Amino acid sequence: MNNLVFCTNVSVTASTYTTSDAIAKYAGITRKSVNELIRRYKKDLKDFGLLPSEKEVLVGRGQPRKVWHLNRNQATLLITYLDNTPQVREFKKSLVWQFDAMQQELLERRVSYQAAKPVSKSLGESIKSSAAFDGNPFAYSNLNGLVYRQALGMTAKQLRDTRHIPQSRAITQYLTVKETAAVAKVKRQIAMLLDMGLDYSRIKAVLGNQGIVYNATLNVPAPAATTG
Structure with a gap:
């Protein structure tokens, strides 16, 4: 059973x-x-x-x-x-x-998701205050894409497409506990590198040296039910 x-x-x-x-x-x-x-x-x-x-x-x-x-x-x-x-x-x-x-699994994922929120906020603040990205309208999207590629070995689009994540919802709501930890780790690293004054290419190179943190799987959810 x-x-x-x-x-x-x-x-x-x-x-x-x-x-x-x-x-x-x-x-x-x-x-x-x-x-x-x-x-x-x-x-x-x-x-x-x-x-x-x-x-x-x-x-x-x-x-x-x-x-x-x-x-x-x-x-x-x-x-x-x-x-x-x-x-x-x-x-x-x-x-x-x-x-x-x-x-219990859902509870653990919810706790992990809430615990990682301050990390996302810290990264956003580091991007805003970074001289290397001053005036760059694509700074957040570019770095956010780098986060998922480096943390999970796939793009944000791949995650959205295979897990049927609406554009209105955050990808972080659809991650496992291990995936959330990997994403939070890379976000902390990027925030630290931004605070050191590194630009995108240098950040990408530094992160590339450590390899992908956690290889995620492309889970496909079950079809949504209709009320009746």
């Missing part, structure tokens, strides 16, 4: 959920039975939040089927309506463990 709990996206603001398919598979009941329970108790389930769903198109069939997304409280409530068989009891335990693990 390794795939019970998922995240709505890969940002630090993501929510956790399980699906009607996962409940059916690991509780040992049919999808039809789970969907009937959800429809029967839909009002009760919505007392614990929205009840999103996604459409899954089956190969060779014209009519897509609905897969429900349930948050922790909704899933817990729904399970109380199931027969308490040995398989259902094992499923309940696994579901609790995986919700805990996923939420």
